[in-house]
Amino acid sequence: MQPSPMHPVLYEKYQPSGSMVPTDLVHAGSSLDVVAITCKGGARLLVSKKELEALELFIPNYEEIDMRRLVNTLPMLLEERDAAAKTSYKQAKTNLVDPTKDARIRELEKMLEREMMNVERHECEILTLKETLLRKDRSDHEASLATKELFARLDHAKQENEDLHAHFKDETSALAEKHARAIEALSAKAAAELAATHDKYQSDIATSTSQFNREIDDLNAKLKSLMVVIHGKDDELTADRATIATLSSDLAAMTARLEAANAQIAATNADLDALRADHAATTSTLAQVSTEKASKEENIVALTSQLRTVEAKAEGLYDHTQGLVAELAEMRSELLTEATDMQQYVTNAMESVLTESQEREKVLYDHLQRETLERKRMTEKYHEVSGKIRVFCRIRPLKVATNEESAYMYPKPQTLLVASQRKEFVFDQIYGPDSTQEQVYEHIDPLVGSVMDGYNACVLAYGQTGAGKTYSMVGEPHAPGIIPRALQQLFAMSTARQLMYEDRISISMQEIYNDQPRDLLSKDILTAKDTLETRPVSSWEEVQQVLDEGHKNRSVASTKMNIESSRSHAIIFVYVASASRQSLEKKNSTLCLVDLAGSERISRTQVTGDRLKEAQHINKSLSTLGDVVHALQHKAKHVPYRNSKLTFTLRDMLSGGAKALMMLQVSPDLADVGESLCSLQFGARVSQVELGAAKQTSVESGELLSLKDELAKQKLDSEKETTRLRLEIDQLREELETRSTSHTTMTAASSKASNQSGDENEPADDEWKRLNTDSEPEPEAKKRGPRASLGSTSSRLSSSSSKSSTPAAVPKPTRTTISRRLSLPVKATSSSVTAPTAASTAAAAPTVRAKSHSTVTRPSRHSIGPGEATTVRAKMTAATTSRLASKTAKPAAASSPPPRKWV
């Protein structure tokens, strides 16, 4: 068999390392006119001789060229060679025509054309196969994309499932069903989608596989047919074998690729299996969830049934509760009514308790008031009965300028300790530097009140100069002292009892300056014959005016110890004449308020001139006061009242007829301790004085009036008796004259006895005369005379003699207006006192001396009463005396006390 002029290009790669060309190829090449050439890299290529010729013609260094390039280039080279050969053939034909060769050439040309067509067809087939493979790749890619999408959706479904699951846990039983349905729907949908996708994918794969298989089958069939053609054509198609081999190798490659695709498909299937497993797991989870759901539903059913049971019970309970609520509302309304009643009851009870407690409180307060008053009364009574002079001690505050400590301590109540001297003094009251005027007056108030009950009372302030006597007695505008308070109290009491009593109050003021009494209202020096000017006052305003007037006239001077020192003893007499509107009883009492001049140590004050004289007089009068106190303390028979004008003026107040209180003023300054000690010792002595029980200066009552009638009757009887006795005496005288002289001795003895009784009043007159002329102490023998009775002051004040025309020559003191002591506070209550009428004033005990200094007779200031009583008493005395002396001598004349004068 002739080798074809055109061999298909077959190439094979051999080992460059000297491996031999296969013998069959060598053989085939030789037999088929094929030559094996070596290309670049030792690759062996089988080429036909024509091709070799063309290579040698056009590419002589073909051994250095890549085998593939050579293979690709070969057809072109052949065409070139053919074209060159044709050209040369045409030239030769033109030169030499060979019909056999021409036919052969034509035949070869046709064969070549056929072969080329075959090659083109094969190439078309290969392209078709490539296209099929590409389509398959695309379908694989699409399948993988679909799978990915499916996975994504599955993940999404899983996520949703998880979300729903998470939500499922939190949802209540009411939402469980809905949730489960959603999960179920989603699961079903996902499963359906998955199944659909899977089915589609499977069908796609199956379609692709079947198509591919069909194509492979077709290709195999075609290959087979080709092989058949090739084998059928045997030698002619040897060249085609290479092509078939190439195609086979391509097919093998494609098969490998197909296997790879199958492996990929398997992997995809594995993924699908995994997906299925996931799906199965999801399905099992769903089944579990469904189971749980079912169990929950069962629970819900059970709970629902329980709920129904409970609801049924609740309904029953609700009905029961409704009944209870109604009952409760009823009870509540009942309770409310009861509570309202109770509240009302409690309110009423509380009100009644409150009212009761208020009444009780009022009763207790009244009781307390009564008790307090009773205590005061009892205290007063005690002092009244004991007749002691009360001593209140007051310590003035330290002067601001001096920053010293106080000289005193107060270890116990009513006790004062002079720290530096270690001496203790006990007084009825002790007022410290912080004490107020109110506190002081609180304890003086009962004493002043007793004046309205008919007692005489005296308050006298004693102490060293500057110790606060005037402050306590007079006070200051913002802190009134004892005098204004006492007068206000008297007016207040008078107003309070005006329905029961008719009170008339009048005032006298005097000072004793340099042992010379002076009327502060009339400004006159008082002599023995003078009486004090008395001003009736009916209101506090009037009192203020009188006090202001009197204080303006006081002797005050500035000293080293006190800027405004009182240089005289100031005495205020307040006369109270009361008449009971019911029993017609009358009482006259006097309140004596004394602001003594202050004692001073002349060596310390170093005063000279008038001040020295004043100081000497002050000290002397105070020392006579000490003598009086000493005498009273030791109950001496004679009390030296007459030794000074001061003691003589105060004799009634210091002799048992009055309640006396001494305000002992002391200075807290350490420098004044010496003087203070003297004052305190004096106060201690005074506190031991017992004046005797004070008596009410009662006077005239309705009983007394009837007694007076009886006395008048008795007087008539006694006068008759006297006449009868006189007759008897006359008869007896005649008998005596006619009888013997032996009766003369008896008559002489009776006349002697009569003379003795007439001398009894002499000491009082002597004393009176002595005091009028001389103020020196009386001899002891003379002091034994009877003590001046309370009536003496009254007698003094009731003197009808006119004022002495020549006052004693006393040096006038320097007078300073003490404005601070004049502005005493006004109390509205006092102004309401009814002013006594002129007639009643005239009828009252003190007879007022007019401003014109005309002297009028004033009855006793104290207790003696009107002239009738004195007359009755005198007549009774006369009757008794005449009765006693009826058998002895002539009756003695009734003696009345001589009129008492000031000095």
Ligand SMILES: Nc1ncnc2c1ncn2[C@@H]1O[C@H](COP(=O)(O)OP(=O)(O)OP(=O)(O)O)[C@@H](O)[C@H]1O
């Ligand atoms: N208890 C007190 N509270 C406040 N000040 C007081 C008190 N006692 C006295 N004083 C003041 O002390 C000073 C002297 O007082 P006061 O003039 O009353 O003394 P006195 O004893 O009357 O003196 P004299 O004997 O010289 O007249 C005054 O300025 C007075 O205001």
